[in-house]
Amino acid sequence: MPSPFILDRTSVTQVMAWVLAALLPGIAVYVWLFGPGILITLTLATATALAAEAAMLKMRGYPAKPFLTDLSAIVTAWLLALSLPALAPWWLIVTGTLFAIVVAKHLYGGLGQNIFNPAMVGYAVLIVSFPVQMTQWPGPLSLTDAPLTLAQSASVIFGGIPQATLDAVTMATPLDALRTGLLQQYTVDEIMTQPIFGYYGGIGFEWLAGAFLLGGLLLWALRIISWQVPLAFLAGIWLAAGFLHFFDAGRFGAPWFHLFSPAVMLGAFFIATDPVSGATTPRGKLVFGFGAGLLTIIIRTWGGYPDGVAFAILLMNLSVPLIDAWTQPRIYGEARRRDKEPPA
Amino acid sequence: MTLQEFNTIFQNGLSKQNAGLVQLLGLCPLLAISTTLVNALSLGLATMLVMASASGAVSSVRHFVPHEIRIPVFVLIIAALVTVIDLLMNAFVHPLYLVLGIFIPLITTNCIVLARADAFASKNRPLHSVVDAIAMGLGLTMVLVVLGGMRELAGQGTLLSGIDLVFGEESKQFVLHVLPDYQGFLLAILPPGAFIALGLLIAAHNWQKARAERRLHAATPMPA
Numbered sequence: 236m237p238s239p240f241i242l243d244r245t246s247v248t249q250v251m252a253w254v255l256a257a258l259l260p261g262i263a264v265y266v267w268l269f270g271p272g273i274l275i276t277l278t279l280a281t282a283t284a285l286a287a288e289a290a291m292l293k294m295r296g297y298p299a300k301p302f303l304t305d306l307s308a309i310v311t312a313w314l315l316a317l318s319l320p321a322l323a324p325w326w327l328i329v330t331g332t333l334f335a336i337v338v339a340k341h342l343y344g345g346l347g348q349n350i351f352n353p354a355m356v357g358y359a360v361l362i363v364s365f366p367v368q369m370t371q372w373p374g375p376l377s378l379t380d381a382p383l384t385l386a387q388s389a390s391v392i393f394g395g396i397p398q399a400t401l402d403a404v405t406m407a408t409p410l411d412a413l414r415t416g417l418l419q420q421y422t423v424d425e426i427m428t429q430p431i432f433g434y435y436g437g438i439g440f441e442w443l444a445g446a447f448l449l450g451g452l453l454l455w456a457l458r459i460i461s462w463q464v465p466l467a468f469l470a471g472i473w474l475a476a477g478f479l480h481f482f483d484a485g486r487f488g489a490p491w492f493h494l495f496s497p498a499v500m501l502g503a504f505f506i507a508t509d510p511v512s513g514a515t516t517p518r519g520k521l522v523f524g525f526g527a528g529l530l531t532i533i534i535r536t537w538g539g540y541p542d543g544v545a546f547a548i549l550l551m552n553l554s555v556p557l558i559d560a561w562t563q564p565r566i567y568g569e570a571r572r573r574d575k576e577p578p579a
Numbered sequence: 580m581t582l583q584e585f586n587t588i589f590q591n592g593l594s595k596q597n598a599g600l601v602q603l604l605g606l607c608p609l610l611a612i613s614t615t616l617v618n619a620l621s622l623g624l625a626t627m628l629v630m631a632s633a634s635g636a637v638s639s640v641r642h643f644v645p646h647e648i649r650i651p652v653f654v655l656i657i658a659a660l661v662t663v664i665d666l667l668m669n670a671f672v673h674p675l676y677l678v679l680g681i682f683i684p685l686i687t688t689n690c691i692v693l694a695r696a697d698a699f700a701s702k703n704r705p706l707h708s709v710v711d712a713i714a715m716g717l718g719l720t721m722v723l724v725v726l727g728g729m730r731e732l733a734g735q736g737t738l739l740s741g742i743d744l745v746f747g748e749e750s751k752q753f754v755l756h757v758l759p760d761y762q763g764f765l766l767a768i769l770p771p772g773a774f775i776a777l778g779l780l781i782a783a784h785n786w787q788k789a790r791a792e793r794r795l796h797a798a799t800p801m802p803a
Contacts, residue, residue, distance in 0.1 A: 338775065365762070
């Protein structure tokens with residue numbers, strides 16, 4: 236073994252395996268609180284991603300086995316599946332996953348070359364193209380009269396259940412409820428008395444956010460992700476939402492409400508920390524995370540789409556070359572800028 | 580004009596120097612108007628008409644235009660011709676004129692028109708210039724049509740929708756509903772769809788070119 240004898244979790248497969256493992260608590264809570272439909276979505280996305288990855292590798296003349304078993308396609312598939320409504324129709328899941336793997340990953344050059352996070356590109360394509368189907372979120376089980384079984388969820392996803400049945404199990408997400416309520420001239424406090432809201436976020440949703448946070452902390456404890464991006468992302472959310480809330484508590488959601496949404500936790504720990512499409516310098520990571528958090532709140536507050544996390548991260552992905560160029564760390568031994576002699 | 584000259588000009592216009600796929604000139608109308616096949620074909624033909632008449636006119640006056648002020652002179656000629664086309668379309672295909680809107684007067688600023696006038700017509704005889712403009716215009720129209728067809732098919736599952744804008748109400752029967760009960764893929768019609776589809780077309784064109792070159796090299800082995 237070459238010096239300096241430090242074992243590190245650096246192989247792509249190991250990192251990806253840990254990311255998948257860290258998603259498991261979130262998935263378990265998802266199934267427990269929202270029903271087993273998400274399992275079908277995850278399976279379908281995984282199968283599509285692997286098939287698309289294999290086809291693209293073959294077309295590009297790469298060996299299939301080492302790249303298929305590095306688990307990166309599965310991570311993309313899971314992140315996309317967790318961002319989609321659990322009762323979305325099957326073709327929605329397949330389209331999004333295909334777009335993520337084929338266009339966002341392989342057409343840009345494959346793993347390590349993609350400038351955008353593939354899962355978020357897949358999500359953005361779907362939310363722009365199919366806004367109606369992207370609202371089929373199952374309500375939390377505690378608020379549903381007749382929760383769907385696994386078989387019923389399958390028949391919803393693969394078509395064959397009438398819209399009325401679907402309307403009975405789907406519900407507005409907390410963010411949707413907030414947006415609609417504000418449009419109807421209610422204050423934030425009045426909206427928060429609706430039954431779907433829990434302690435900080437929506438019932439169920441806040442626990443899901445907690446489970447993603449737990450998985451994210453595991454990744455940080457294993458040093459698979461650095462602390463800068465998640466912390467800066469959450470700080471960006473908290474400060475931006477806190478400023479608006481302080482400014483007018485009746486019209487802007489509380490910072491805790493925004494923090495305890497699953498999308499924010501998933502974005503902060505699993506998506507913005509993508510080593511390929513994110514910033515690489517330590518200070519750059521802070522800028523990247525903070526910018527993404529700030530943009531999330533801006534898009535959530537004034538944008539027309541259900542959530543802003545995906546667009547915020549994609550916009551920051553776009554700024555990464557600039558951020559990295561501005562935040563190059565000082566080479567050890569070089570003079571600090573303020574110590575440098577002013578030019579004569 | 581010999582047949583060989585004619586062939587070279589056409590090959591350049593349709594493939595080697597294709598305005599849409601190789602020179603990437605005139606992208607603004609290309610991306611904005613290629614939402615349906617009918618729109619794309621109409622604007623492509625209008626542009627070709629402008630290019631042919633502009634190149635012929637520029638080539639005829641090329642000996643009388645001082646080199647230093649050639650660009651403003653060419654732009655004036657092109658603008659005059661575009662105004663004629665604009666009025667003609669307003670008179671004869673008014674519904675289509677309303678759909679294409681600002682992009683008809685904007686043919687004036689389409690860089691491919693000025694590029695051919697300056698790069699070819701100002702240096703060649705009128706007949707050659709007109710042939711070159713038609714070849715270039717056809718090349719651009721081809722790309723527009725393929726792009727429009729792709730986006731219309733992916734976006735709304737039809738082909739030739741809006742044909743009634745050109746040929747009147749009765750021609751509505753020619754609209755092909757290729758994918759019945761199609762949900763619609765909004766992205767293809769939105770601007771990102773235009774960029775993605777054009778990128779795919781350019782990639783396909785490059786791929787085909789690379790393959791043709793490989794075959795050529797395989798057929799004629801290099802001397803050792």
